[in-house]
Amino acid sequence: MAPGPGLTISIAEKRFPGTDTPLFADFRLDIAPGSVVATFGPSGVGKSTLLRLIAGIDHDFTGAISVDGIPAHQAPPSGFVFQDPRLLPWRTARDNIRAAAPTMSAETADLALAQVGLADHATAWPHRLSGGMQRRVALARAFATNPRLLLLDEPFISLDRALVDAMHQLLADRIATTGPTVIFASHNAAEVARLADRVITLAGRPATIAQDLTFPLPPARRDAATIEAYGRQLATGVPHAALD
């Protein structure tokens, strides 16, 4: 199992039109192949924008982002989960998954749905699914192509506790079996403490790396007490960070 790609991020400036202060200026970050990195910090600090720049969705910036040496917007597709589920409303749950993988059979798409607990909803239109179900379809879609790079933007918000645990386990299993590089944005300290190898805490405007923390224990060996301790360590200094 080859690890996921390494990333080199060098943003000279990223500014939104009509704003005086750039969101990023002289921002640099290297991410090791196969690592699970959380970007952590308050709302509006730039976590989502960073993911979009890495995915090549937004290339209106100066600088360079490369994925295994390839410019981000030319790199193979990452598995991307947006903050909203962003399903295509005119395609069934099954066909939303197949949208990411044109050669995927209906049976394989159904298996992907079964993994997120939606085996009975393959032919459902998105508007018939609850918000949590739509989010799970989006997660299954991101996993569908077995991407080497997973970019997840607050992937588990609005799910109930039991589902969050199940989805965390699904992601952990995926990481253990396929070894992708994962970058996920979150402001849930407990979630970050449970899943990430490394946490980049962003703060200020332009955003700077306020803290770059690598947890000593790998996620698989963390018990509840360790996760809570890591979470408390992270939540300090980040307003409104969730601990549960």
Added chain:
Amino acid sequence: MAVSHRLFPTPVAVAHELFLLATQGPLLPDLGKTLLRATSAFVIAMILGTVLGIILGRRRWLDRLFSGWLLVGLNLPAIVVAIVFYIWLGLTELALITAVVINKVPLVITTIREGVRSFSADYDELATALRLSPMRRLRLITVPQLMPFILAAARTGLSLIWKIVLVFEVLGSDGGVGYRVSIQFQFFDITGILAYTTAFILVVLAFEYGLLRPLERKVLQWRPDPA
């Protein structure tokens, strides 16, 4: 009040006339001619209008450049267009169909342009994230968003085209429903006019319930039912 029976025929008389015209008269060839003209003009106008609407919806500068012309096109009297083309091209099928297309295209362009303007940027981002090829982007993202507008343009377009074709056939043609109605007008043949009108309405209803509505149900089945 005494009412002339000839000017106010009963439904039974109209039905009888309809039967006679269909079995022994020129009704079916006339309907065929009108349908062929309307269908040809409709297909050409929809294709042309959809392509131009997408372009104007996507390119602001082109839209600004041509929006004045579009307004002119929308308000151009249909009869003037027909007369001009009949003078230029003679009383031909080409002149009639071209005139109908020119009358219809601005309406399709406007509808489709508004549709394209209402596209969600979110789905474009998704397409970029998934690295969809241009063809898959068209199939999965563009066409489904455009479909409600294409259907709206088709419905309004079809109703407009039926009427325009008939008027243009009255103005000058060698057959068709409009041509026959103009002859019946000269003889004050109300029964014949109503029989032709009934046949025409039946065709329109067949289009609506046999083609447009089933197509709409199939293509837009993903939409939530209105509350």
